[in-house]
Amino acid sequence: MIEVIAFDADDTLWHSESLYVMTQEGFKEVLAPYELNGDIDAKLYETEMGNLKTFGYGAKGFTLSMIETAIELTDGRIQGRDIQKIINAVREMISRDIKLLDGVAETIPLLARDYTLMMITKGDLLDQESKIARSGLDEYFQIIEVVSTKNKDVYQKLLDRNGIDIARFLMVGNSVPSDILPVLALGAPGVHIPYQYTWSHEHVELDQDPQGLYRLQNIGQLPELLNQIN
Amino acid sequence: MIEVIAFDADDTLWHSESLYVMTQEGFKEVLAPYELNGDIDAKLYETEMGNLKTFGYGAKGFTLSMIETAIELTDGRIQGRDIQKIINAVREMISRDIKLLDGVAETIPLLARDYTLMMITKGDLLDQESKIARSGLDEYFQIIEVVSTKNKDVYQKLLDRNGIDIARFLMVGNSVPSDILPVLALGAPGVHIPYQYTWSHEHVELDQDPQGLYRLQNIGQLPELLNQIN
Numbered sequence: 218m219i220e221v222i223a224f225d226a227d228d229t230l231w232h233s234e235s236l237y238v239m240t241q242e243g244f245k246e247v248l249a250p251y252e253l254n255g256d257i258d259a260k261l262y263e264t265e266m267g268n269l270k271t272f273g274y275g276a277k278g279f280t281l282s283m284i285e286t287a288i289e290l291t292d293g294r295i296q297g298r299d300i301q302k303i304i305n306a307v308r309e310m311i312s313r314d315i316k317l318l319d320g321v322a323e324t325i326p327l328l329a330r331d332y333t334l335m336m337i338t339k340g341d342l343l344d345q346e347s348k349i350a351r352s353g354l355d356e357y358f359q360i361i362e363v364v365s366t367k368n369k370d371v372y373q374k375l376l377d378r379n380g381i382d383i384a385r386f387l388m389v390g391n392s393v394p395s396d397i398l399p400v401l402a403l404g405a406p407g408v409h410i411p412y413q414y415t416w417s418h419e420h421v422e423l424d425q426d427p428q429g430l431y432r433l434q435n436i437g438q439l440p441e442l443l444n445q446i447n
Numbered sequence: 448m449i450e451v452i453a454f455d456a457d458d459t460l461w462h463s464e465s466l467y468v469m470t471q472e473g474f475k476e477v478l479a480p481y482e483l484n485g486d487i488d489a490k491l492y493e494t495e496m497g498n499l500k501t502f503g504y505g506a507k508g509f510t511l512s513m514i515e516t517a518i519e520l521t522d523g524r525i526q527g528r529d530i531q532k533i534i535n536a537v538r539e540m541i542s543r544d545i546k547l548l549d550g551v552a553e554t555i556p557l558l559a560r561d562y563t564l565m566m567i568t569k570g571d572l573l574d575q576e577s578k579i580a581r582s583g584l585d586e587y588f589q590i591i592e593v594v595s596t597k598n599k600d601v602y603q604k605l606l607d608r609n610g611i612d613i614a615r616f617l618m619v620g621n622s623v624p625s626d627i628l629p630v631l632a633l634g635a636p637g638v639h640i641p642y643q644y645t646w647s648h649e650h651v652e653l654d655q656d657p658q659g660l661y662r663l664q665n666i667g668q669l670p671e672l673l674n675q676i677n
Contacts, residue, residue: 271538273573277507281534283512293527297518300530304511308501342572343503343595365573 219406219447221381222328224358225390226338226345228412229436230325231352232316237279238414243306244283247299253290261286262417269418273365275341280307311344314351318412320437327440329357336361337375337388339395367395369402376403388441389444392419401429406446410436449636449677451611452669454588455620456568456575458642459666460555461545461582467509468644473536474513474529477529477534483520491516492647499648505571510537541574545582548642550667557670559587566591567605567618569625589661599632605632617676619669622649631659636676640666 227233245257264282272278283303287295328334336358338345346362360379364371376383389408390396398409398421403410406429426432432440457463475487494512502508513533558564566588569576575593579585590609594601600669602616606613619638627637628651636659655663661672 249456271541273571277502277511277571280511281507284530285534288527288531290528293531295527297523297525297530300514300527301518301523304515311501341503341507342593346595363572363578375496 218385219332219387219443220385221333221335221387223335223337223386223388225259225392225396226336226349226352227340228391228414229318229389229396229410230321230336230354231348234412234414234416236310236313237416240279240306240310241283244287244301244303247302248287248290248295251291251294254292255290257286257290260290264289265447266343266418273341276307276311276341277341280304283307311347315348317352317354318447321354324436324439325354325357328443332443333360334358335379335381336366337364337367337372338362339364339367367392367399369399372403373398389436391415393423394421395419397400397430398427401427405429406431408433408439408442410434448615449562449617449673450615451565451617452565452673453565453567455619455622455626456533456579456582458621459548459619459626459640459643460551460566460584461548461578464642464644464646466540466543467525467646470509470536470540471513473532474517477532477536478517478520478525481521481524484522487516487520490496490520494519495544496648503571503659504569506537506574507571510534513537516668541577545578547582548666550665551674553582554603554666554669555584555587558673561674563590564588564610565609567602568592569590569593569594569597597622597629599629602629602633617673621645623653624651625649627660628657631657634661636661638663638669638672640664640669 224230248257248354268278270284272281273330280303284300287300287303317335334357342363349361355361362375376386383403383405386405387408388400389410390407391410392413393409397409400407408431410433433439433442454460478487491512494516498508498512502511510533514530517530517533564587572593579591585591592605606616613633613635616635617638618626618630618635619640621640621642623639629638630637638661640663663669663672
């Protein structure tokens with residue numbers, strides 16, 4: 218019997234990766250006039266992966282990775298004003314209006330009537346808090362947690378800290394490795410709702426869907442699935 | 448009767464601002480060969496203040512503020528390799544060993560026997576978590592909270608979330624505006640222990656010490672103060 222539904226936020230409740238994709242396109246335009254010693258997307262991804270342990274997930278680490286990528290690909294020839302353009306693009310990305318995904322505005326209030334709703338999101342603390350506040354959804358969520366990473370231990374700690382019984386818990390998210398697999402490993406069901414873009418780091422191919430994994434196309438299908446499970 | 452003692456972390460339990468001061472000195476060395484159109488310290492502080500709302504407290508926002516300051520003070524003439532030096536200096540700062548302040552290693556285990564210890568720290572989530580883990584102190588703290596800012600509402604939420612009675616709560620920290628005044632406003636005592644450096648933003652002059660404010664020179668004096676209060 219599910220009583221607590223936890224949601225990822227970025228790309229599950231509101232658009233996020235599309236903004237990163239757009240900012241990355243702008244980054245490529247900034248670099249267009251330069252002769253580069255490598256591929257932008259590949260070098261940026263490599264830099265981001267190398268920086269994850271130090272700078273973590275989120276917009277600020279993304280900015281620093283773009284700057285380092287620009288310096289490296291131009292052999293240090295990148296101009297100061299072009300680096301300023303990169304920072305400005307992120308500042309604009311961070312302050313954009315939050316666009317909820319289709320079905321979220323109707324489904325979340327509906328579910329909040331019957332379930333305890335929880336939000337589990339990773340990224341920069343201040344940025345995530347700001348997005349939550351601007352989303353208008355915070356009133357429906359009794360528990361909101363911003364974490365630096367999502368793995369089995371982190372979910373276990375969040376369950377313990379909030380006194381949640383794993384047998385009554387279900388997680389919903391767009392990332393199989395972050396939102397679904399660690400929760401399945403704890404014995405709870407996970408509902409995967411893909412987003413139109415998936416950051417390579419959050420992509421995983423499964424030979425076969427494991428038990429407890431449900432796949433939906435839209436959050437609007439969630440109430441019916443919950444009726445079936447419960 | 449105090450039962451829960453909350454501690455700020457940076458510059459209260461371990462050295463932090465001294466690393467920022469050192470990194471800022473290195474930043475000035477990077478800019479030394481350039482003709483600048485303003486004062487480094489003043490422009491950096493102005494940039495940091497302007498960025499607080501977007502990038503928040505912590506090392507990553509500090510890095511972005513240094514980069515923007517360098518671009519502005521050099522009218523965009525800063526070289527890519529010099530910007531890389533700024534990022535590398537922060538990367539080194541983040542990964543340094545944690546140096547506990549005098550008296551912390553003895554006092555915290557002692558207090559943990561008789562009190563519930565809580566840590567309330569602000570900054571970049573991943574960076575703060577990493578410092579907590581590397582400090583070796585986490586086993587003594589039953590509650591650890593990383594927040595994006597510290598004001599009366601934030602403290603109230605932390606008390607509510609952890610079921611703490613304000614009448615049994617005391618806060619210890621090096622920043623009067625962040626660690627002491629908001630807690631006094633809630634009616635709990637605050638113990639100020641100054642650090643050798645105070646970031647301008649965390650400095651405040653008080654005409655007169657308000658009721659409930661205690662001042663110590665060293666954390667080693669805390670057990671005796673608690674005996675007097677309780």
